[in-house]
Amino acid sequence: MLHFAGRGIARGTGSGELLVSPAPISFLSGVDPDTGMVVETGHPLQGQKIAGKVLAFPYGKGSTVGSYVLYAMSRNGNAPVAIINDEAEPIIATGAIIAKIPMVDRIGISVSRLRSGARVMVDGVTGSVVYDGEILPA
């Protein structure tokens, strides 16, 4: 078990299987809120379901409307259970808060060094992340 001390962005706690994207994510047009799947062509997570996972990616990109897509995913039961970013930006931070998805950033290590499939626990108030897996080489 590894503990990372990050920064709380959106309140709440969430735990589950980790899904890591080495690339930024655009929720508007990049993710289908009706299925919870990444649909952006050529994205490393294309075709993967992010619903129910702890989703880790460097940062958000694309349109600010992406915030409402996160809200839609939550309404449809397709939201990730928590989000970890290297660096929060307004689109994902806003989306996480209005969708009530716990979110942390700046955990002290690039999220690309965490392994998909590991168990992880995120606390959006304290910013702490508990990770049950190994650190991948940089």
Next chain:
Amino acid sequence: MELEPGDERILAGESGETRRQMMELLVALGKVFGAERLVRIKSAQVSGASYKTIGKYGLEWLNQLDAKAVVPAVLNPIGMPRGRWEEMGIDRDFAEKQQAVIAAYGRLGIRLECTCTPYYLNSPAFGDHLAWSESSAVSYANSVIGARTNREGGPGALAAALIGKTPCYGLHLTENRKPKVLVQVEARGTDLSIAHYGALGYHAGKLVGNRIPYFTGIRPDPDGLKALGAAMAATGAVALYHVEGVTLEAVKTGFDTNRLEKITVTKEEIRRLFTDIPVDAIAVGCPHCSANELARIAALLEGKRVTLPFYIFVAQGVIDANRATVASIEKSGAKVYADTCMVVSPVMERYKAIMVNSGKALAYVPDMCGAVSRIGTIEDCVRVGTA
């Protein structure tokens, strides 16, 4: 971030779930942008008013919020005039969804004015902190009025309206308002019209990008400043600019511009943007017209009939305060519409080439309406539109 005890209590949920979420959002945005505290605002302008932008989920989110704005707040322009959408040729389904979004904001205590010129309705004062959204309004508030606002996203501006505060970073802080690039305009002896200032902004915005420019060699009036700033916010990401001897901070504070990178813009570079391509519609009021601009248009159209569709976009409050002028303009067959504009209305997509007197519209019409754009002075617009 340091919060006042009252804000901590809101964050703990003592003022209800909506205010708790809005405070959480302001704190998160503050963290993202490195703010140390929140600052009290005098007014808000909320984007995300267009159904086309926020969609059914955005509307659903708005509908479950339960709080009232605590500072005066208005909305960004939407795709149609609220009262005259049928006349403008807007589809009923679009209109009904748009009305639902507006109603949701009304329930939250937002004044139902959809305008990019909120300063004509309730002008801020020098040094006031604001949470405004629309890029040209942000530029005008910062540059012409000397108020302080970042360019807010929709939910952030709504949160600011419902809480009465915004994170204090960026252009709220004096040290971030200094000029970063000097733009010397060589146009002495030329009478620059509002359209010329729009063209100057169109050109300069591409050169300065997101830096704060300091202009010399020009003396625009408030309408010229509005056109200049709006265009620079469209082709660049300029949210604040200074004009030597004209804008308040340049006059009151004074800036040392000696070590700044210098860019020169010539008369010819501005003039080159004016073409005489044929057009099938005229649209003015980007940003929405001032009372002065309306009076000028009325004088030019007096006794004439328009031969092309001729649109004039204005805030509802400005229409209400200038009823006789508006009636005189509409006698010519030109249409004066509130709440919308050539950039955001789907109606404008039916034209192939649109003539405007705005550098901002010159930049946005090709992408937003799929039409070619031509810039001309308001005199040229009237000449072409009544030929």
